[in-house]
Amino acid sequence: MTTPHPAITDLTTHLLTPQTKRIPLPVAAIRVLLSTIRRSRAETMMGLQAELREASDVMVDFAKRGGPVETTNDDGIKVTRYLLANRSHTALTSGTHLFLKYVTRASLETPDFTLCKSQVLERGTRFAEFSLAARDRIASTASNFIREGSTILTHGRSSVVEALLLRAATVEKKRFKVIVLEGRPDAGGAKSAKTYDAAGIPTVLILDSAMGYIAERTRIDMVLVGAEGVAENGGVVNKVGTFALGIVAKELGVPFYVAAESYKFTRMFPLNNADLPEVKSEEEDGAGLRLIKFLDTLSWSGDGGGKSSEAQDGSSNNSGSGGGLEKYLVDLPKSISVENPPCDFTPAKYITLLFTDLGVLTPSAVSDELIRLYQ
C-alpha cells in the first residue's frame, strides 16, 4: 500500500493518542487542517485552498469507510481497527467546510502570500480554539435551562450534553435527575449513564422502546440531545431514535432541546428522513457475519449470565466471551435482512431550541447564520 495521506496519519494519531482521544472528531480534523497549512508549500491562495480541500476530502472519505487502520493489538498480531465505525461523518464534513469558508474568507485583501498565509493560520487557530471551547461555552449558557428538581431525558452519547449536565451538577450544584435511553446497538447511553452517576447525578437507565411510557409516566421536564449535524432548515441529524423521541416530546408537550456546536451547521436541506444522504451501515464484518446481534438478555441474565463485568471496547455488540452468551443469541437465517441506520433526521418543527456556542437559537436562526457565513 502506498503511504497514506499525511492528513490521515495526523488524524489517526489524534484518535489513538489518549490525551487527544476525547477531542471531538471535527475539532481533530480542524487541527489536522491547520498542520496542513503549516506544512503546505503552496505559493498561491488557490493552491492552499486546493490542498485543504483535498485533505478534507481524504479525511471524510476515511471516516466514511469507517477509518480502517492497521495496528498491532496486545497480542502482537496485526489487526485492522475501525476507528470511526458506525458513526456519522456529517459533523466532520460540516466542520471542515466551515473551516475552509471561514479561513479563506478574509484572505482576499493581502497581495503578499506569506502574510496571507500567516493570516490564514491565525484565523484557523482561532477557529480551532473557538471550536474546542465551544463545548464549555454551551455548557455555561445552557445550564440556566436546567432547573432544580427537574427530570431530563437524554439519548445517545453526546459529549456536549455530558459537559452541560456535568457542569450543572458539579459547578452550579443543581439537583436534578437524568433518564438515559440505553442506545442500542452501541450502548452509548449506558456509557453516559456511568459518567453521570460518577458525578453524583441520580440516573435512570431505560430501554429505547420505553421512551414513550417513561416520558409520560415520570413527567419529564425536558428532552436534551446532541447532534451530528444541524441542517439549514433547523432540523438535526443525530443518533437513530432522536426522531421518534422528538415526536413523543411534541405529543406530550415537553420541550425538546438540542445542544450542538456551531461548526456542525451544514448547508444540507433534508426534506424528510427519506431525503437523507445514504450512510452505509456496516452490516457485516470481514468474515461475513452480521455485526448486529439480537440477544435475549432477559433469559441470559436469568441464567446467571453477565455476572462478571467484562470491559467491552468498540462500538459494536460483538458476541463476548464467557457467560454462555452464544446460546441466547437469536440465530437469524440469511433470508432475514437487517437494517441498522446509524442516524436519523429530526425536522425543525419538533425542536424547541438549540443550545449553541453562538447563543441559544431557534431553529430558524440556523439558516440566518449559514447565509451570513456563506454570503
Next chain:
Amino acid sequence: MDSTTPTNAAEAPKKEKKKPDNIVIPPKKPKLSKAERRELQERQRAAKAAAQTDGGGDAGKPKPPKIEKKEKTSTAPDESKRKLKEEVKKEDPTENETADEVVALFSHLPRPKPPIDIHSVSNPSIHPVITTLGHLYSTHTLLGGNTRCRAMLQTFALLLQSYEPPQTSRDYRHDLDHSLLKPAFQYWTAQCRPHSVSMGNAFSFLKLAVANLDRDLEWSEARQILLESTEAYVNERIEYAGKAVSRHAASKIQEGDVILVFGRSEVVNRLLLDAHRDGKKFRVIVVDSRPLLEGRDTLQILSRAGISCTYVLLNALSYLMMREVTKVFLGASALMSNGSVLSRVGTACVALLAQSNHIPVLVCCETYKICNRVQLESITGNELGDANDVACTDCERVGPSNRWSGEKEKKEEVLDDWKNQPNLKLLNLLYDLTPSDFVTGVVTEVGILPPTSVAVLLREMSPQENNDSAFKGTDY
C-alpha cells in the same frame, strides 16, 4: 379658496395648489328639516338610479388625480400629463360592474378593466407600444410574473431607444422619469391590469438606475448605460436565477419521484425539463383549475419533452395526494417577507393538502420577486378577475390559450343570466396566499432555504456593511 371638488381640480390653475388635490372639503351643509332631508335623499337616490341605467357617468368616486411636482421648465409634459389624467377619469373602470355585482368583502380589490380598443386611443403622448402591451396585459394574453416583467422591460428598452429629452430640460433624468417611465407604468397599472410584484421590483430597479446616472452625461451614453443595466437585470435576476434554481432543485428530485405541480410556472417547468434531460426518471402530475386553465400549457410543454404526465383538475387532489405524490413543486408570483407565498389561486389548497399528508412542498422563486410586505391572508391584497369567466363553464372557450381561437358558437349555460339573479354574485379571484407553515422549503438562486429565511435574504440584498460571519460573539 377653500372648496374644490375633484372634477375641477385638474382644470384649476396650477398656482392655486395650496392643498393637495385629493382632500375634498365639502361645502357647508344648510340645516334641513326632517322632511326636507328625506326629500333630498329620495331625489339623490332617483338621480343615482337614473345615472346607473345610463351607464357610465360619475356615479362612483372618480380616481383622485396624482400629486404632481411642479414643472417650471417645460410645459409640454404637463399637458400630456393632464390629458392622461383626464383619460384615466373618463374611462373609470369601476363602472364596468355595478355595485350589486361585486362581493362586498372583496370590493376593495382592483377589478378587471375592459380592454381598451387600441384603434380608438387618440392621446399622442402615449406611445403605441405602451398601449399594445397594456392590451396584452388586460386581455390576459401575457400571464406570469416573469413574462410580464420581461415584456415590460423590453417595452421600456424600445421606448428608451426612441426617446429624446427635450431641449429645455435641466435634468434629463427627471424628464425621463416623468414623461416616459411613470406615465407608462401608471397607464398599465391603472388602465390595464394591476402590476405584479415582479414588475414593481423591476420598475423600482429601473428608476434607481435612472437616478444613479450622472447628471452631466450625454443622453446617448446614458441611454446605453440604461439599456445595458436593464439587460443585465433580465439576464442575472431572471435568466441565470432560473438556471440556478433549477440546479438547486435538481438535488431534490430522486429516481421514481412522483412530482405534483400546479398551474403554469416558468421556473418549475424549467427545472423539470432540466432534470429530465439529465436522465432522471420521474413522473409529473399536473393540477389545473378553472377559469385560466394554465395547466394545459404545462402539460403540453412537459409531455412534449417526453416526461410522463397525469392531468387532473383541483377537485381530484385529495385522492392523489394520499396515494402517489412524493413531492410538490410550486411557483410563486411573490414571496412575502414573513415567508408566505402569493401565487395563483388554488396554490394554497395544494400546499395545505400536501402538508397534511406529510409531503414536502418546495416553492421555486427567484429573489427579485421578494416583496418587503407582510401579508397574512388572501383578502387584503389580491386581484379580481372577470366574473363572466366563472359563469362560462365551457372549457373550450375559456383559458388564455383559447382566446384567439375565434368566437366559437356559445352554448347555453346555466349561469348565463347570473346578473339578473337576485342574491347571486360570482367571484373570480386571481391570487391566494399560502402561509409559511405549509412550505417546507423555498428554492431560490441562493440555495434552498426555510421560509423563515426570506426576511434574511431581504436584509442581505439591501446594501449594508459587511458583517463578519457567525463568530461575532467572541471579541476579535
